Amino acid sequence: MNKTINLEAIAEKYKKDVAALERRIVLCAGTGCVANGALKVRDELVQELKKAGLDTKIELDEHDDDFTGTYVSKSGCQGFCQMGPLLHIEPDGILYTKVKVEDVAEIVEKTLIGGELIERLLFHDPATDKYCKGDDDIPFYNRQKRFVLKNCMIEPDSIEEYISKGGYEGVHKAVTKMTSEDVCKDVLASGLRGRGGGGFPTGLKWKFTLAYKNAKKYVICNGDEGDPGAFMDRSVMEGNPHSVIEGMMIAAKAIEGNEGYVYVRTEYPLAVKRMRHAVAAAEKAGLLGDNLFGTDFSFKLQVMEGAGAFVCGEETALIASIEGKRGMPMPKPPFPAESGLWGKPTVINNVETLASIPMILLNGPEIYKAMGTEKSPGTKTFALTGHVANTGLIEVPFGTTLREIVYNIGGGVTNNAGEATGEDFKSVQIGGPSGGCLTPEMLDMPLDFDSLKSVGAMVGSGGLVVMNNETCMIKIARFFMQFTQNESCGKCVPCREGTKQMLALLDDIIEGEADESTLKLLEQTARAVQLGSLCGLGKTAPNPVLSTLKYFREEYESHVFKKVCPTGECKALAQPEIDPEKCIGCTACVRKCPVDAISGEKRKAHYLDAEKCIKCGVCKETCRFDAILGL
């Protein structure tokens, strides 16, 4: 076995090989860019480069000592999904966006051979009306603080490149120079809090697990990122899988563990593939297995694919799933630290948490603690989506305001037509089905674990869904309720029945069948579910309803008492009528209406009978004069 892997030598060699390259072209190959055709662009690029007589490779291996041509590599998600496929050209520092197969020949000819910039492929900043050459000029990137995502430009399938960036140095230090207690102490001192949602101090979790002695202990990476609207963990696993492995190794050292599982949800096939590839590469390099770094530290790792159950993000349910059972949660205590996987002491950490660990160990906890706020140190990745100009993956220090994220990084809120007018902000939903909705008044609140909790939301895994004025908040609350009701595992009554009743009450409101008792009952049920549920899923399931009830109460009241949906999204509450000013009496709608609710003579304004109308919207589609109102 390779017991004394020489990280330094691998790093030096890789750096030398890369320095010898004439050019390196990095194509983003995250799920988003691949969907937009990034791999086709890559194939075309390689062909065109070869056609132009440029020496090209798509993989660097150990025999490439004297290769001096162009290296076309792929990377994980670079975050700017909206503008994909993204193509970086180094050392020129050029970023081309929305690259299509048809653009490739021009890129080779003009930029790579001619040294010219192609303006149309550069990012155009609407705020300054300027074309940006590279990442550093684009507000989306230069306003972020990339720590966990720092290495998202590396080739995820190359362990050598990860090592060349200081990879596996952290675990090397932990295993050869530190005791388990030291590692726990450093992580505790960094103030790192779990990124899975709860925000529990990671160092403390490890210390507790270390205290339970057992010959067999497990480290589990929770990659069951089920929150709709969140994809941070997917991006880390796809873009930098070795950082997760290294984080798990350090966790194993800290708790005296010897075996690990990476549990990845099945909806992320690319993350599963990249994690498996990385584990195999680490095994081959002698970084996983027995007696690592010439010490008695051993660690084995397996990748397990989930089977589609949101509740498995809950740690005890996840353990049951690895054991081959239905993924149902167990009451705590006993905590996994005492009795986890197959009854052995187990530590479970989130992907992003684990990916933060190597840098903390390597640079020392102080540097980490200096970022973010006092009680929530470090950075947080967020998935910025919904009605916002720049959607994608971002990373900012804790304490950044929502305004900075939505307006400066995100480029502002868009209306349903996709235009950023600057006036459409209604709410941001944070934390997925466990989180809450924030209002315009909270735009300047610094985001961290505690401030969000104080307004009834939570960091969750970090999904930020921006919503514009045309979004009905009751429908959003119903959307989340439907989700948790579907995903409730059915074990405990408050969650199983409570979520169902809450959903029915929300349906009443949307269908116009609510009365004065509905809101009160909804609130009472929500509190009961919150208090009585067994696991985090049920305990937090009412959050979207409670936060909208608190901050958008007028909208609820309008639905209940006036039977009006202010955004017009709730069809059942629509009050269709015909604008007599606009109607020219063409009778087109009369003929189309399936229930004969519209009557009228030719060339005279028509009349719509609201009693008969089924609000199907056919008349609105038919009318060429926008005379149908309220639908």
Add this chain to the structure above:
Amino acid sequence: MEQKKQIVNRILKKNNHDESRLIPILQQIQGEFKFLSKELISYVATEIGVPPSQVYGVATFYAHFSLKPKGKYIIKLCDGTACHVKKSHGILEALYKKLELSEEKSTSDDMIFTVETVSCLGACGLAPVMLVNEQVYGQVTPEQAEQIIDELIETEKTIKGTIK
């Protein structure tokens, strides 16, 4: 059935007939046959020495497992938050209408198309997102979705010349 059992036996052997590997076993079986039939569920249970109810319990708990056969093209429409606020529902309605399917009846009679929703595919930056087998389509409109279906129908016509 005998031939199927042989394939299942191979999968079981690869997983050491290990009860704790039930989920990977079922995933691999579904990978072969696209769904888990009642016969195979009972067979797996007998082979690894657990009651069929336990295997059935696991198979019905996880959304990824299907006890019914699915179409050749499995269309998964993302209904995550980002896709939802970007009106993924309109796409679903368009697909249902086009293929004469519904929430209750998700597979077409000729076993070519299955339409289902998933809670999040994690491609929120491209919302709304639709998946046809492994192929991801981003920023889809109802019209584009219909067009994609038309193209698949064309492909099928060329292959078989029998589709309605």
